[in-house]
Amino acid sequence: MRILLADDDSVTQHLLSRTLQVAGFDPVIVSDGLAAWERLQVEYFPILIVDWVMPGLDGPSLIRQVRKTTFSGYVYTILLTSRQAQDDRVDGLESGADDFLTKPVDLRELRARLVVASRIIQLETRLREANARLAYQASHDRLTDLFNRPTITEYAESELARMQRTGQNLSLALLDIDDFKPINDRYGHMAGDVALRHVGMRITAAVRPYDWVGRWGGEEFLIVLPEANVEQAYIIAERVRESIAAEALALNPDLAVRLTVSGGVTCTGERKDVSVDTLFAEADEALYCAKRAGRNRIMRANEVSP
Numbered sequence: 001m002r003i004l005l006a007d008d009d010s011v012t013q014h015l016l017s018r019t020l021q022v023a024g025f026d027p028v029i030v031s032d033g034l035a036a037w038e039r040l041q042v043e044y045f046p047i048l049i050v051d052w053v054m055p056g057l058d059g060p061s062l063i064r065q066v067r068k069t070t071f072s073g074y075v076y077t078i079l080l081t082s083r084q085a086q087d088d089r090v091d092g093l094e095s096g097a098d099d100f101l102t103k104p105v106d107l108r109e110l111r112a113r114l115v116v117a118s119r120i121i122q123l124e125t126r127l128r129e130a131n132a133r134l135a136y137q138a139s140h141d142r143l144t145d146l147f148n149r150p151t152i153t154e155y156a157e158s159e160l161a162r163m164q165r166t167g168q169n170l171s172l173a174l175l176d177i178d179d180f181k182p183i184n185d186r187y188g189h190m191a192g193d194v195a196l197r198h199v200g201m202r203i204t205a206a207v208r209p210y211d212w213v214g215r216w217g218g219e220e221f222l223i224v225l226p227e228a229n230v231e232q233a234y235i236i237a238e239r240v241r242e243s244i245a246a247e248a249l250a251l252n253p254d255l256a257v258r259l260t261v262s263g264g265v266t267c268t269g270e271r272k273d274v275s276v277d278t279l280f281a282e283a284d285e286a287l288y289c290a291k292r293a294g295r296n297r298i299m300r301a302n303e304v305s306p
Contacts, residue, residue, distance in 0.1 A: 001118060002026045004045040006036035006062065007080065008054050012105070016049065019107050023114060033057025037065055044072045046121045047114070049101075052081040060095035067096035074124040076117045080105065141215040143193055144200035149222075152214025156224045157276050159212070163226060163268060170226055171233030174283035175203070175240065175263040177219040178295040183257060191251050195259060198249050206240040221261075222283075230267035230300055237263045237298045245296060262290040266301035 003025045007013055013029050020027040028045070030036045034056035036048070048066065052059040063077050079097040098120075099113055139151040147155065156172065163170040177199055184192040196219065203213050203221055212224035223240070225233045241261055248256035264286025266279050282301040290299040 001047065001121070002028065002045050003047040003049060003114075004028050004030070004036055004039060005049045006030050006033055006054065006059070007049075007051040008032055009051070012051070012080075012103070015107075016105065016110070019110060020114075023111050025114070033059065033062040036062055040066065040069075040071070040075075044075075046073055046076060047117050048075050048077045050077065050079060051103075052079060060097070063096045073128065074121060076121055078113060078117065144197050144215050146200050146204070146221070147212065147214035149214065149217055152212060152216070152222050152224065153276070155212045155214075156222070156279070159224055159226045160268070160274075160276050160279070164272065168227050169229045169268055170224070170279075171228040171230060171265060171267040172279050172283045173223040173225060173233055173237040173240075173263055173265045173298075174216065174280075174287045175199075175221045175223070175237070175261045176287055176291070178260045178262055178291075180219040187251060187255070187257070191257075194251060195249060195257070199244055199259060199261065202244045203240050206243045207236055211236070220287075228267070230265060230269065230302065233265045233267060234298060234300055237265050241296070241298055260296035262295050263287055263298040264290060264301060265298060 003020055005013065005016055005020070005027050007016070008031050013031075017027050017029055028039065030039060032054045033050070036050060037057060039045075040048075048063075050059040050062055057065075059079050059081070063079065066075050066077065077097050078099045078101055080101050080103055082103040099117070101110060101113060139147060141148045160170050177195065180192065180195070183195055196215075200213070200215065200221065203223065207213060207223055208225075210226060214222050216222040223237070225236060228236065241263060245258070245260045248258045250256045264283040266282035266286060268274050268279070286299045286301045286304050289304050290297045293299065
């Protein structure tokens with residue numbers, strides 16, 4: 001674990017650096033608070049050991065800066081001080097310090113405090129990772145790893161608002177796997193799950209890096225296409241359709257099934273106040289027109305008769 005040590009006393013630097021290395025830490029030494037702050041801007045350190053009195057930026061001021069800043073993880077701070085007064089300790093804690101060590105530093109006490117610091121950092125890391133997993137699970141479809149319907153809807157609403165502010169187009173493409181129920185009925189739901197994941201991956205690979213892809217529900221997928229007019233969206237949806245139809249999906253070494261999708265594409269166009277629900281409805285109607293026209297095709301909403 002890396003530790004940033006900020007102290008302007010060379011003797012203290014040498015003594016603590018050796019102790020930290022022997023204890024299995026990787027110390028980085030700087031001589032004042034400003035240098036420590038600059039280092040923290042470019043590199044994350046889970047533990048900061050800082051002297052109270054330093055030129056440029058003292059220990060409590062540095063810790064206040066740290067507490068105002070968001071890093072990739074928690075920064076556990078230990079304040080070194082020769083001050084013994086209760087008011088000084090209160091001031092240090094109010095600055096955001098997690099712990100104190102009195103100078104001259106007792107090296108056994110330092111090692112013990114670092115054990116506590118390491119345990120807290122590990123707990124914080126596990127909590128942060130657990131929260132990240134929960135956030136991912138809340139926003140993604142478990143089967144395909146694409147955005148789920150609430151999340152892709154939020155992105156569509158956000159992009160629509162952005163496109164309306166900038167006067168640019170937003171297009172949506174709604175795709176549905178053709179004849180999906182027979183796959184489940186004939187080969188089982190595990191095969192249907194494989195087909196859904198396969199189509200999701202094909203869609204993701206065929207769209208632009210800044211497009212959004214989500215599972216709309218069942219065997220339907222929604223693509224949110226910022227800054228694309230209806231013809232550009234149609235070309236992208238056609239590329240997706242061709243990619244899926246081009247190669248049969250191998251369910252096992254002896255069985256391959258050919259998948260196709262139908263899709264509907266719509267665009268904001270010149271409409272300034274169109275709602276995202278209207279776009280969803282237009283894409284859905286165009287999709288079902290593509291189904292009725294024979295499947296394995298993409299239709300634009302402006303091709304659909306009112």
